[in-house]
Amino acid sequence: MFGISTDLHRRYLQETAAGGATADLLWSSAMDQQMGLVLDGQAQPHGVQHNLPPEAAYRDLAVATTCEPLFTLSRDRSAPAGTPGEIAALIKSDPDRFRGRVVVPDIETNGLGFLAMLRWSLEEPEFDKFLHVLSSCSPRAVGSAPALVSAMSEGAQLVLNVLGSYSLRALSADPALFIAPTAKPSIGVSRVAFIPRRAANPEAASAFLAYMISPPGQAALGEAGLFPITAPQPHPVAPIPLDDRFARLLDPATRTALLTRWRAALGRPTNSPGGTQ
Numbered sequence: 452m453f454g455i456s457t458d459l460h461r462r463y464l465q466e467t468a469a470g471g472a473t474a475d476l477l478w479s480s481a482m483d484q485q486m487g488l489v490l491d492g493q494a495q496p497h498g499v500q501h502n503l504p505p506e507a508a509y510r511d512l513a514v515a516t517t518c519e520p521l522f523t524l525s526r527d528r529s530a531p532a533g534t535p536g537e538i539a540a541l542i543k544s545d546p547d548r549f550r551g552r553v554v555v556p557d558i559e560t561n562g563l564g565f566l567a568m569l570r571w572s573l574e575e576p577e578f579d580k581f582l583h584v585l586s587s588c589s590p591r592a593v594g595s596a597p598a599l600v601s602a603m604s605e606g607a608q609l610v611l612n613v614l615g616s617y618s619l620r621a622l623s624a625d626p627a628l629f630i631a632p633t634a635k636p637s638i639g640v641s642r643v644a645f646i647p648r649r650a651a652n653p654e655a656a657s658a659f660l661a662y663m664i665s666p667p668g669q670a671a672l673g674e675a676g677l678f679p680i681t682a683p684q685p686h687p688v689a690p691i692p693l694d695d696r697f698a699r700l701l702d703p704a705t706r707t708a709l710l711t712r713w714r715a716a717l718g719r720p721t722n723s724p725g726g727t728q
Contacts (some may be wrong), residue, residue: 456481456562460488463647464560465622467493472651476659478516479646481562485643489513491666497654500662505691507641507680515641516663517697518659519678522618524603524610525631530607533633535571535581541609542584549588554602557592565709567612567638569700570691572709586716592646594601601674615686616676631684639690641680651721 456479472479479485481627487510488494494512501508506703507515516660523532531537542549547689556564572578593599593608596617599610609631613621644663646656659672662668691697699705 456484459657460484464487467647467649471649473647473649475650475652475656476646477646478642479645479662480640480642481714482640482691483566483697483700485513485645486503486693487701489645490583490644490698490701493648495648495650497646497657497660501661501664501666503664503680504509504690505693506690509693509697513643513645514519514664515690515693516669517640517642517672517677518639518684518690519682520637520684520686521563521612522615522617522637522638522686523631523633524600524621524627525619526603526608526627527631528629528640530631531633532631533576533637535575536577537633538609538611539577539581539633542588549608551591552587552608553585553590553605553607554599555585555590556599557594559592559698560594563614563640564612564692565706565712566640566700568713569706570638572712573699573705582712582716586718587599589669591718592695592717614640615678636687636689637689639684641690641693643675643685643693644653663697663702 459479460481463473463477488511489512496511499510499514501514523538525532530541540554546604558565558568589600589629595603596614599613600617600621603610604625618630622630635707644660646653646660650656663672664680671683672679673682711721
């Protein structure tokens, strides 16, 4: 999924650089890439009337069409492991059990994993403790949601920040797996849509966007296995809001600092190039 969203983003930038008309509508699960473009002035008003929650719309420029929770998959139905503090406490309670058996999205290649970890780093008071404990248990980092789920079948005890759709399919396939309980709502990530400033057919894009957030469009998204923004959530979720505060999630210094800490926690060179920036 990250590769697809990255290619989509790259193609849009190429279209923009070429100076002509661009795609009519840009819709992607890479929230930070989408909002980066919107905050950079790349979106035009969509003109769609809606009753979405305030956190699901940015002015008249962008909307969240889905809201999908990120879960921790566990083999223990009772041990809280949804927040950084809960995860750190659980690992410390039995280090031998978890050593080498905690799997995380590799935030250097997994965009949603990066966004979730960045959100934790800014909002969770026990993030430093979590990162220290995570480092001590020799975590395994993988690049995609399917690889995260596969890790559970290969003997992992905890897998962090798995998309809800993949989590539910994993539970259906293996009754020994559980969504870890947590005292706080799970992070909710969204597929964000906006009409580019140089869209070739903005009226058509507006009509399609209106459909996506209408009851029939939301039902179609649900039938496709997504999490419609207007549907009741089966688990408590705290969506990442589309508002002016999103800019702090895009700050280059903040993102670079997280990558440096991440590389140190995984025993990687802290000055290596690349990463999800």
